[in-house]
Amino acid sequence: MDRYLEGQSAIVTGGMRGIGLAIAAHLQQRGARVSVWDYDVRQDAIEKRGFIPDQVIEVDVSQFDGVQKAFSETLRSFGTVDILVNNAGINGPIALSWDYPLEMWDRVIAIDLSSVFYCSKVVIPHMKSRGYGRIINISSIAAKEGVPSIAPYSAAKGGVIALTKAIAKELALDGITVNAVAPAMVETDLMMQMTPEHIASMKAKIPMGRLLQMDEVGALVSWIAGPDCSFTTGFTFDVTGGRATY
Numbered sequence: 001m002d003r004y005l006e007g008q009s010a011i012v013t014g015g016m017r018g019i020g021l022a023i024a025a026h027l028q029q030r031g032a033r034v035s036v037w038d039y040d041v042r043q044d045a046i047e048k049r050g051f052i053p054d055q056v057i058e059v060d061v062s063q064f065d066g067v068q069k070a071f072s073e074t075l076r077s078f079g080t081v082d083i084l085v086n087n088a089g090i091n092g093p094i095a096l097s098w099d100y101p102l103e104m105w106d107r108v109i110a111i112d113l114s115s116v117f118y119c120s121k122v123v124i125p126h127m128k129s130r131g132y133g134r135i136i137n138i139s140s141i142a143a144k145e146g147v148p149s150i151a152p153y154s155a156a157k158g159g160v161i162a163l164t165k166a167i168a169k170e171l172a173l174d175g176i177t178v179n180a181v182a183p184a185m186v187e188t189d190l191m192m193q194m195t196p197e198h199i200a201s202m203k204a205k206i207p208m209g210r211l212l213q214m215d216e217v218g219a220l221v222s223w224i225a226g227p228d229c230s231f232t233t234g235f236t237f238d239v240t241g242g243r244a245t246y
């Protein structure tokens, strides 16, 4: 792997598992120091992948106080932060909107949308003072399509795209780009619990006829996170195999 991000420092929220772990591993393989912020810091997934973060901070990113403390800790250890990947997220329960529990609406919005605002809010003044930064927010195809029975998730992820555009414009003259990534469904171990018919129906929506691999998100994000992606901001990168061509 090339050393495209040599000497840079990154924060990846929700980086202990899944897509966040793949992103964190790619950033590190390309030369960045990586701080993983997660509220579940059990090591099993990380060990499975053979990736050792440079720093792990146990934090619930939906709590602003905790986010502030985590940032101080990362800054104390790394000195600078060039890259923030807002990846932590939950699906929330599956239920129709009128049956959706109020407290779960609040929780999904807090974790999937407010956390992106909180983490950006604490990191931006530091990036502004250095005149450089890359913020990447993980949204979803659900933001574009609106998926029934996960309305809060769809709304939060749509909010992430709008927040990305707004903050990108605020920072357009500061050397800081802010972009989103909207993946379709990733192939994970969860598939083993699904029927072949269900998996086939998911693949049928994707012109490329297969599901997304986590490493494909890691590769894309690690490129957006570097200096070569210099004239794109406020954009939502698509990773849906041709499902969303808009």
Ligand SMILES: NC(=O)c1ccc[n+]([C@@H]2O[C@H](COP(=O)([O-])OP(=O)(O)OC[C@H]3O[C@@H](n4cnc5c(N)ncnc54)[C@H](O)[C@@H]3O)[C@@H](O)[C@H]2O)c1
Pocket: 013, 014, 015, 016, 017, 018, 019, 020, 037, 038, 039, 040, 059, 060, 061, 062, 087, 088, 089, 090, 091, 111, 138, 139, 140, 141, 182, 183, 184, 185, 186, 187
């Ligand atoms: N998996 C998919 O098919 C898919 C598709 C589109 C978008 N996404 C998005 O990608 C991101 C990662 O998804 P994933 O499938 O890897 O999820 P995952 O559940 O495998 O991992 C999410 C990670 O985030 C952490 N996390 C959750 N809430 C947190 C909080 N409040 N504070 C700190 N850490 C928290 C979890 O502990 C976990 O390590 C999410 O934003 C998700 O919405 C996933």
